[in-house]
Amino acid sequence: MKKVLIRFVILAALVGAAWASYRFVQQLPQRQVQVATTKVRQGDIIVKTFARGELRAVRSATLTAPNLFGTVQVTKLAEIGSFAREKDLVIEFDDAELLSRLEEKQLEIDQIDEQYKKSQADLAIRNNSDQVELLRARYAVRRSELEVKRNELLSPIDAKRNELNLEEAKRRLKQLESDIKSRQEQAEAELAVLQERRRKSVLELAREKSRLTQVKVLAPMSGLVAVRQNQSSRMGFGFDVPDIREGDQVQPGMPIADVLDLSELEVLGRVGELDRANLSEGQDVLLGLDAISGKQFHGKIKSMSSTASANVSSSDPAKKFDVVFSIDMKELLTSLGAKPEQVAKILATAEANRNRPPVPSFGGMAAMMMGQGGMGAGMGMGGGMGQGGGMGQGAGAGAAAGGGGGRFSLGMGGPWTGAGAGGAAAGGISQQDRQKMREAIQKALNGRSMQDLTAEERTKLMADVAKQTGISRPAGASGGDAAAAGAGEGRRRRNGGDGADAGLAAMAAARPGRFSEADFKNAKLPPPPDQDSQLDVLLRPGLLADIEIIVEKIPNAVNIPAQAVFEDEGKLVVYVKNGERFEPRSIKPLKRSDSTLIIAEGIKKDEVIALTNPTAKPGAKKEKSGSGGGPMNALPGGKS
Numbered sequence: 001m002k003k004v005l006i007r008f009v010i011l012a013a014l015v016g017a018a019w020a021s022y023r024f025v026q027q028l029p030q031r032q033v034q035v036a037t038t039k040v041r042q043g044d045i046i047v048k049t050f051a052r053g054e055l056r057a058v059r060s061a062t063l064t065a066p067n068l069f070g071t072v073q074v075t076k077l078a079e080i081g082s083f084a085r086e087k088d089l090v091i092e093f094d095d096a097e098l099l100s101r102l103e104e105k106q107l108e109i110d111q112i113d114e115q116y117k118k119s120q121a122d123l124a125i126r127n128n129s130d131q132v133e134l135l136r137a138r139y140a141v142r143r144s145e146l147e148v149k150r151n152e153l154l155s156p157i158d159a160k161r162n163e164l165n166l167e168e169a170k171r172r173l174k175q176l177e178s179d180i181k182s183r184q185e186q187a188e189a190e191l192a193v194l195q196e197r198r199r200k201s202v203l204e205l206a207r208e209k210s211r212l213t214q215v216k217v218l219a220p221m222s223g224l225v226a227v228r229q230n231q232s233s234r235m236g237f238g239f240d241v242p243d244i245r246e247g248d249q250v251q252p253g254m255p256i257a258d259v260l261d262l263s264e265l266e267v268l269g270r271v272g273e274l275d276r277a278n279l280s281e282g283q284d285v286l287l288g289l290d291a292i293s294g295k296q297f298h299g300k301i302k303s304m305s306s307t308a309s310a311n312v313s314s315s316d317p318a319k320k321f322d323v324v325f326s327i328d329m330k331e332l333l334t335s336l337g338a339k340p341e342q343v344a345k346i347l348a349t350a351e352a353n354r355n356r357p358p359v360p361s362f363g364g365m366a367a368m369m370m371g372q373g374g375m376g377a378g379m380g381m382g383g384g385m386g387q388g389g390g391m392g393q394g395a396g397a398g399a400a401a402g403g404g405g406g407r408f409s410l411g412m413g414g415p416w417t418g419a420g421a422g423g424a425a426a427g428g429i430s431q432q433d434r435q436k437m438r439e440a441i442q443k444a445l446n447g448r449s450m451q452d453l454t455a456e457e458r459t460k461l462m463a464d465v466a467k468q469t470g471i472s473r474p475a476g477a478s479g480g481d482a483a484a485a486g487a488g489e490g491r492r493r494r495n496g497g498d499g500a501d502a503g504l505a506a507m508a509a510a511r512p513g514r515f516s517e518a519d520f521k522n523a524k525l526p527p528p529p530d531q532d533s534q535l536d537v538l539l540r541p542g543l544l545a546d547i548e549i550i551v552e553k554i555p556n557a558v559n560i561p562a563q564a565v566f567e568d569e570g571k572l573v574v575y576v577k578n579g580e581r582f583e584p585r586s587i588k589p590l591k592r593s594d595s596t597l598i599i600a601e602g603i604k605k606d607e608v609i610a611l612t613n614p615t616a617k618p619g620a621k622k623e624k625s626g627s628g629g630g631p632m633n634a635l636p637g638g639k640s
Contacts, residue, residue, distance in 0.1 A: 035614045042605040045557045049549040053269030056541045057260035066214035067252035070097040080227045081529040084219040089523035091217040105205040112198045123187040130180040137173040144169040223259040263350035270320040278551045286548040299327040433471045440465045558599045575610040582614040
């Protein structure tokens, strides 16, 4: 029994020694942990902000599918990446249905013209017959009057019969005159109905012709062609969206392609909320393109958004502000190896495009939606165009209200008295000058109709009239002049309907765009990228760039890393090394960023501070840094 007890004591001692050894070995690493430290620095600090951006064109034109009131199918489309010169064909749509409708409308007008001629011939025949009957009735009245004069020589019975015959002849004459007048008014009403039908058909024909001019979309400026994606063919989330190709069916108004002006570029970046407060327009920046390594280009902050937005589809869903940076194009082009004459040409192109009026979103051809009535109705359209679809005086008011100082006006009415006023208000020319120009146009036409002239002849006529009268017309005011000319012709020839046709034809021919019939006829697709030298395509939009913004320069500043600052009971503290121990010390910051904190007071240069909390217990959750970290990526630099 004694031996057993001794063995049990020895075993317990061994177990206790093993447990003590295990605990001692387990605590060895913790005792050997060293606190990372750094020295407080003092020197010139350059606070910078870094961001990523994307190269894009300053100016671009979006070409959309027109409203052809039918199937909109792409038949020709410039290749992606091709360089289109001004007036090159970019998109062409199927015009088979339009041409068919044009033939139907023209056939309808021809039929109405034949009916009008037939009605006029029938009216002439009926008028001749009525004149013969009227002459007979008057002859009968005259003969009865002569018989009445013989009543003194006749018996009372015969005298009474002659008087009754005279009354009957006069009654027949009066009835015949009334019938002839009624038939005349009926015939004129039928002719008026035919005229209105013809005017409606001419209006519809002009509308179809205006749609036909939208079939071809030309490049309003020289630039790179970027084809959009066909969103209507999306199969669902996660599927790739194909680009629009020839043969695709597209919806009216759907963006088809963009023409990007490469003569002037800019960089679009996103910065955090702390950076946004430190930035201002006009600040200098350094830009580095990933495609051109080892080089930096100068630029400036061009504009900044006032509200932040989040892009949930990106890797950084935090809300940030959009900032646009300009880039020194001369420096950029020179670094790419462009020759001085080529640089001068590109800069001249940029200056010309900068002074050019905004490009419409329809490839130089705005969609003209013509109304068919409404007393004094006015409708404002894109590009500053206005229409007045009213009758008489109301038409001019409608054109003025709808145009709002726009570039194109149409006043449609019976006597066309309101068209001139509408054109004057919309064109931006005084009424006196408009009247003078209208008279000059009528004189230049010399009895001809605007419908008989081609687009080039109308343009030449308007230029000659402007030169003769000395009246400078605002850009795009030719539509109002043409409508005014049609109004003048309508007043002179209101009975035949030619004035209305002339006004509608002039309106349909007055294009708000900058392209002539010859431009549309001779337009061709730009060569594919592999067949074009593309000397003007030195850079392509979409390239990524590094942005370095110098926010502020602070001389002789005491600074420490932001990770060395901790929060203790609502105060910012640092742990300063004093011998083998660390003691907390409150500090007063001057400026802060994500990586650096500039100290106003609390610590001095060359003092050693801890980068981690030395008082934190093992396994405890790390304390939140009091550096006010956020999405900003400012980094310090300079000499210490």
